[in-house]
Amino acid sequence: MAKKKGRVVRRKPVVEKTALAVPGRKIFSKLKLGIVVRNFVLFALLFIVSYILSIVSEGTFVDLFNFLWIIFAFISVAFFLALLVLLFLKLIKR
DSSP states (O other), X not given: OOOOOOOOOOOOOOOOOOOOOOTTOOSOOHHHHHHHHXXXXXXXXXXXXXXXXXXXXXXXXXXXHHHHHHHXXXXXXXXHHHHHHHHHHHHXXX
């Protein structure tokens, strides 16, 4: 039997990426602001709709809509705070 001639494959050394601060990286960007505004509006509308439905509905769905408007209220407040932070960073940038 003939010997198989195999290629010797060298492994590349594993280089760990270090978390270095990128000098050109922006904290504030219009893309982030747009995403936060869109999500804030969405969850604020969901909060309003579920709150109105909890007032209007009768029976077993009242508890469900109460739970939903509380959850949507917390999420919309979180997005509102993120919006304020981004707007504050925009003002500091100037």
